[in-house]
Amino acid sequence: MVSFDVERVVRQSLKRVAQLRFHRDHGAQAGRVLEFLERTYGKADPAHLKLADTYARDVFGSVVYAPWLRVYTAFSGTFKEGWIPDNYYGSVVVPSMKGSYGKLSALKPLSRLIFDSDAFPDIAYFANGLFFTDRSVVIPEHDLESLVFGQCDRVVFKLDGSGQGKGVYLFDRKNFNGEVIKSLGNGVIQKFITQHRVFNAFASKPVATLRFTTVVDDAGSVSIRACFFRLGRADDTHVQSDHDICVPVDLVTGELGREGYMNDWGAIAEHPDSGVRFSGVTIPAFAQCVAMVLDLHRKIPFARCIGWDVTVDADENVQVMEWNGEHNDVKFSEATQGPCFSDLKWERLRAVA
Template structure:
């Protein structure tokens, strides 16, 4: 479904002479599937839009750069669209925070590992070039099962667990095709953080902003996977809950990108309200250390997890989205983020 949606967006944007109404029909055709991450308003998307809605969606597209799937996921038939950080405007906004040379430092997951190696607290190897084979074979034979994800991937797409007992050479040849992969030791989570969903690594997304030497956590939220899923990404039906940045306490209500609300995890049934993430002071200290590692990168998205070794870095992204933050707090955050420039 994601591939279909991207293809439709590409087609609609590639042909600028296509009428707005035709563009909207293409988008809506891709977001009416109940499994789609764009079905924010089931009643909105299950009926034919009326002329008022056509006009409102066209206005949001042309005035704010808001795609039709964003209009739906943010519920902009109710919430004014003007203050949302859109996908069309995200990179422009981030380019004002981050030096252009900083983006090359975050070019892929192995580059990020090289920057923040001390905070990973686990082994990670690149599987991309023929010269990577010996390191991969040694790592796989020592550590399997291991977690593998595309070198330049996002949203958990393509992530797999490589079980022990397979032929290292055959695995390497498969993984090194195209842009390649990174492989890392499995993260072993502890206690109640793990219990929300034992099948995935459940993480806190910290988007940090450096301003006048101070590290500002910008609307952190806790992400949990669903039963049987190995990633916690919202695009893979994961659940997001806001986190009080001072105390580490979860909010009362969680969200997913399918427009559903939860007061407890839908599979484990563990309630969110009042749950305190462990050793939160250590999480804040880790966040501050990470944010100061690359001063030229003033706005970075960090995913951290609570493991047997305490809080550790899962990965970092200089092109992080703001969907989770805006869904969790129920409002657009453009004005607030711009005020931190």
């Protein structure tokens, strides 16, 4: 009994330390964004910032949630009730509304088993020493290369748990090696997608993606809450979070906003490399993209908020590159399109012990 109590105390102490570090890191990141916004666009109204501080304390129970509310306020030029701070989302909403089910998204070989959809460009998987087809049939290693390149000339390997453009590797027939894949770790081999010409006009090398955020409400209905377009830079092999460009997308029409935003939250009207303007561009096959992510989320309703990375290929087919059932970022969507979740009463949730 004493041993059990000691273990419980240690676990709780470690969890508290991790939470403190989590909120500290978010506070520092939000502080840098706020400093940039105020330096670039002028000081935010102190009265509005005070409303953000008060809302964090009175509604969410702690001032540790104020930094992102302050960023949203400075970005929008006003304070809006109903915003969800990104660190509240990560520390309270994610464990309360997803539990362990959202963590399944980190295990790439499970996507086909869960969703049974050809929208995923998965060709093969590597897990625990074995290669598998997208139908979970073991592949003899001497057949691996012919199977992988039977459909395409380039592939992408993504490690389990990869995200933000990290843990992603590109291979062609010349440099593909099964032993290299095995040395990297468990993950998925996907065909390299030839993106739609509308996406290609912005940057031809990295495949642009749409980040959809879908939720399941208390009545079991699935809905789209936010969408933005993610673009890489001209010389990138794939989109990477530390220097991508994000453009809000109208949820009804699929039109891009007039402005996109750099990683530092600075506004731009056109892609910095190609000079292609965002205004007037409509996402191809947008209705099909929406229908796809709604249909897929209905298959895993117990992960109640999911971020989907989707693209449209050259033939206007919807391709689901990955899904994020854990801490899918909500701060950009909240600032540009929010409050996105105000009807869901997430502010009433409290941290899971």
